[in-house]
Amino acid sequence: MTEADPPIAPPEATAAPRRSWLVRSIRAISIDQWRAIDAETQWAPRRGFDWTVLVILAVACLSLTLQEYWGDRSTFARWFTRDRADQYWELKSFVWWTGWRVFGYLLLPMLVVALLPGHRLRDYYVSLRGFFRHLPIYLLLFALIFVPVIIASRTDEFRDTYPFYRLANRSTFDLVTWELMYAAQFLSLEFFFRGFLLEGLRRHFGSGAIFVMIVPYCMIHYGKPMTETLGAIGAGVILGTLAMRTRSIWGGVLIHVAVAVTMDVMALQACPAWPRHCS
Numbered sequence: 001m002t003e004a005d006p007p008i009a010p011p012e013a014t015a016a017p018r019r020s021w022l023v024r025s026i027r028a029i030s031i032d033q034w035r036a037i038d039a040e041t042q043w044a045p046r047r048g049f050d051w052t053v054l055v056i057l058a059v060a061c062l063s064l065t066l067q068e069y070w071g072d073r074s075t076f077a078r079w080f081t082r083d084r085a086d087q088y089w090e091l092k093s094f095v096w097w098t099g100w101r102v103f104g105y106l107l108l109p110m111l112v113v114a115l116l117p118g119h120r121l122r123d124y125y126v127s128l129r130g131f132f133r134h135l136p137i138y139l140l141l142f143a144l145i146f147v148p149v150i151i152a153s154r155t156d157e158f159r160d161t162y163p164f165y166r167l168a169n170r171s172t173f174d175l176v177t178w179e180l181m182y183a184a185q186f187l188s189l190e191f192f193f194r195g196f197l198l199e200g201l202r203r204h205f206g207s208g209a210i211f212v213m214i215v216p217y218c219m220i221h222y223g224k225p226m227t228e229t230l231g232a233i234g235a236g237v238i239l240g241t242l243a244m245r246t247r248s249i250w251g252g253v254l255i256h257v258a259v260a261v262t263m264d265v266m267a268l269q270a271c272p273a274w275p276r277h278c279s
Helices: 011-029 031-040 052-069 073-079 089-115 129-133 135-152 156-161 172-219 226-246 250-268
Strands: none
Touching: 011 031, 031 172, 031 226, 052 089, 052 172, 073 089, 089 172, 129 135, 129 226, 129 250, 135 226, 135 250, 156 250, 172 226, 172 250, 226 250
């Protein structure tokens, strides 16, 4: 080595800045955001007993229980005799399924918010203002999710699961009706998990409300492919953080609907031509 040659840095010296950059980046989109949420939170006064947490979590339990026992398509099949001549009987069973999700995830929580003293529905992240301002973030998230969805769509487990409505390949009416119901379900779901639970618990848990919400959100994915259920944990944290920072659920609605439609379209490409339905 000549005197003009620069000293060669050891591998540890070059690796450390890279690790430091990665740590700072992860921290910037996680811990720093949660601290910002906590800083913006108007914490509940620590005096007496506050019924808000009890009401929010009790309603969440009631909503999920009603959907599990009364809102399933198997309940529809038990309560309503199938008419073999009715070609839309299965679609009607999904109307039942969707209706219970809209009731349990949207209408019931909205009624509770309206009845809770000091709570206003507009504070529960239903504003579009934060959504439009942060739209590029959600478009980037969809771009990151798109490739894994394409890869997953090639697996048998994926094709055995989607689309939920197995007659979606019968006609444009079937497909469009199903996707509209699916979208209504996702809108309701986002309000429940990213609006009702997060804002309802925020004054007591701050950013910790995200991790309270994650538990039931992960559990509603049971029965789906394991990779999707595990992915719901990370997705729930990200969407919950964004909802609390932007004060809007609409980005989550956009992501969910866009991903769901993409998954159904990918799955339908593997479906046989009608009159054979998706297997």
